[in-house]
Amino acid sequence: MNSELIRNDFPILKKECGGRPIVYLDNAATSQKPLPVLEAVYEYNTQGNGNPHRGAHVLAISASEAYDGSKEIVRRFINKRSPKEIIYTRNTTESLNLIARSYGETHLKKGDHIVITIAEHHANLVTWQRVAQKTGAVLDYIYVDKKTGHFLEKDLEKINKNVKIVAFAQVSNVLGIEFDPRPLIQRAHEAGAVVVLDGAQSAPHRRVDVQELDCDFFAFSGHKMCASGGIGVLYGKEQLLDDMEPFNLGGDMIEEVREQSTDFAELPAKFEAGTQNVEGAVSLEAAIRYLNEIGFDEIQKQERKLVTQAIQGMQQIPHIRIIGTENPEEKEGLVSFTVDDVHPHDVAEILSAVGICIRTGHHCAQPLHTYLGIYASCRASFYFYNTEEEVQYFLKHLRTVRSVMGYDD
Amino acid sequence: MDMNQLYTELILEYNKDKTNKRPVENPTLSEHGHNPNCGDDIVLQVKMKDGVIQDLAYTGSGCAISQASTAMMIELVSGRTADEALRLVHLFLDMIRGKITDESQLEELEAAVSLKDISKMPVRVKCAVLGWHTLEEALTKLQSKTVKSNK
Numbered sequence: 001m002n003s004e005l006i007r008n009d010f011p012i013l014k015k016e017c018g019g020r021p022i023v024y025l026d027n028a029a030t031s032q033k034p035l036p037v038l039e040a041v042y043e044y045n046t047q048g049n050g051n052p053h054r055g056a057h058v059l060a061i062s063a064s065e066a067y068d069g070s071k072e073i074v075r076r077f078i079n080k081r082s083p084k085e086i087i088y089t090r091n092t093t094e095s096l097n098l099i100a101r102s103y104g105e106t107h108l109k110k111g112d113h114i115v116i117t118i119a120e121h122h123a124n125l126v127t128w129q130r131v132a133q134k135t136g137a138v139l140d141y142i143y144v145d146k147k148t149g150h151f152l153e154k155d156l157e158k159i160n161k162n163v164k165i166v167a168f169a170q171v172s173n174v175l176g177i178e179f180d181p182r183p184l185i186q187r188a189h190e191a192g193a194v195v196v197l198d199g200a201q202s203a204p205h206r207r208v209d210v211q212e213l214d215c216d217f218f219a220f221s222g223h224k225m226c227a228s229g230g231i232g233v234l235y236g237k238e239q240l241l242d243d244m245e246p247f248n249l250g251g252d253m254i255e256e257v258r259e260q261s262t263d264f265a266e267l268p269a270k271f272e273a274g275t276q277n278v279e280g281a282v283s284l285e286a287a288i289r290y291l292n293e294i295g296f297d298e299i300q301k302q303e304r305k306l307v308t309q310a311i312q313g314m315q316q317i318p319h320i321r322i323i324g325t326e327n328p329e330e331k332e333g334l335v336s337f338t339v340d341d342v343h344p345h346d347v348a349e350i351l352s353a354v355g356i357c358i359r360t361g362h363h364c365a366q367p368l369h370t371y372l373g374i375y376a377s378c379r380a381s382f383y384f385y386n387t388e389e390e391v392q393y394f395l396k397h398l399r400t401v402r403s404v405m406g407y408d409d
Numbered sequence: 410m411d412m413n414q415l416y417t418e419l420i421l422e423y424n425k426d427k428t429n430k431r432p433v434e435n436p437t438l439s440e441h442g443h444n445p446n447c448g449d450d451i452v453l454q455v456k457m458k459d460g461v462i463q464d465l466a467y468t469g470s471g472c473a474i475s476q477a478s479t480a481m482m483i484e485l486v487s488g489r490t491a492d493e494a495l496r497l498v499h500l501f502l503d504m505i506r507g508k509i510t511d512e513s514q515l516e517e518l519e520a521a522v523s524l525k526d527i528s529k530m531p532v533r534v535k536c537a538v539l540g541w542h543t544l545e546e547a548l549t550k551l552q553s554k555t556v557k558s559n560k
Binding site for chain 1: 447470474
């Protein structure tokens with residue numbers, strides 16, 4: 001991979017911070033946007049902007065074409081059968097909320113079980129708590145081994161015939177662990193449950209094939225994979241989506257409206273009420289084209305190299321504790337860690353002063369942190385445009401953190 | 410920003426000082442304070458006797474600024490009446506909000522004056538005020554209880 005060429009596509013990476021170009025290691029929170037994406041949005045707004053699916057004028061038509069056309073690219077991206085199965089949302093969170101409300105709240109009843117894992121992001125946790133509270137269903141957790149981050153084998157038995165929904169992240173945004181979700185999906189289907197896969201941290205980094213995975217729902221965000229903010233995707237199997245209640249109500253999601261009743265539109269319009277984020281859709285299409293051009297094999301190769309370098313370097317620094325597995329082969333693009341006696345917020349402050357951006361806090365995964373017995377953690381997350389030189393710089397400054405905080409080691 | 414200006418020796422010293430990072434025996438009131446997004450999370454416990462703060466301490470976790478600030482506060486308000494402590498809390502909050510900048514007015518905050526420049530660092534303001542806000546909550550609750558029981 002030619003890092004220099006690729007980095008030229010990302011103007012923000014040239015931003016000066018702490019006396020040098022910024023070192024952006026918070027990609028799991030949001031990625032940066034390359035010129036082809038920015039240009040596609042500019043092009044749309046200067047040449048094609050209108051309100052899609054409304055009116056017959058030239059700009060309404062170009063907006064409709066841009067919006068609907070992008071879905072074909074998304075369909076191919078995750079290998080769906082039909083563009084009807086693709087719902088645009090604002091982000092992963094909204095996709096998950098849509099499933100919880102339009103499927104969970106209407107299909108579950110008292111005594112049913114929902115199974116999630118302790119490593120879930122709040123978006124895939126609070127949503128199911130709410131479904132459980134409203135329907136009287138029971139929320140069960142699959143726990144992880146505190147050292148390796150692997151699911152506890154015995155907890156998989158919680159997926160039994162009482163379970164109606166199994167929801168989990170393909171890659172945890174804290175543990176970063178890469179695992180094969182297929183056995184879990186198979187088990188869920190044998191029990192008769194539907195599977196909700198949170199792809200927020202997987203879709204930006206690897207090829208996703210929803211048909212091969214055979215998940216029932218799949219959710220991901222554009223902004224973590226080089227697209228603009230405010231565009232997300234929900235995939236659902238057609239027969240499930242058909243059988244679901246609409247989410248938001250309003251324009252564009254109707255077939256016919258009378259004074260006292262309404263017929264809803266076919267998929268996917270049924271779930272896309274109101275004027276949609278067309279420039280978001282345009283940016284997502286451009287982002288997918290861009291990532292495809294680089295190639296996911298190359299992306300994974302680069303990320304694996306960086307993660308390996310980061311983990312090996314961190315293992316050499318006293319008082320750094322990596323969360324979850326330390327095997328770089330199992331980490332997908334991110335490393336969470338703590339520094340003994342230094343609060344993550346202080347770690348981030350010290351690194352930020354020299355232009356390094358990492359994430360700190362509980363990363364919207366409070367129950368996981370509580371389970372691991374920590375209040376908060378730091379996270380360095382990489383994307384294909386990061387370089388070995390940046391990782392070296394990060395390690396160099398990570399080494400100074402404790403001395404800045406007055407520890408002699 | 411130079412990290413030595415933020416993490417001064419005084420702040421690092423108070424951050425490491427765990428004298429008042431402990432549970433209080435038979436507390437009159439426990440109050441939970443947290444900054445959900447950065448993971449600062451403390452429980453402040455206060456024991457009142459004859460209207461005076463007899464013992465004040467905290468448990469939990471937080472960044473150096475929040476921990477040092479809380480430690481400075483405990484040192485400052487211990488042994489004072491609730492009213493006096495609240496007055497100092499408000500003085501501190503006004504300093505951090507940049508409302509009071511006059512050094513002579515702030516002198517009575519003792520070590521906590523060293524946090525004055527946090528007012529220029531919006532991201533760290535919530536760290537600096539965590540302990541103080543929590544104490545404010547606790548004392549306000551105590552006072553409203555006292556008012557009720559006196560009626």
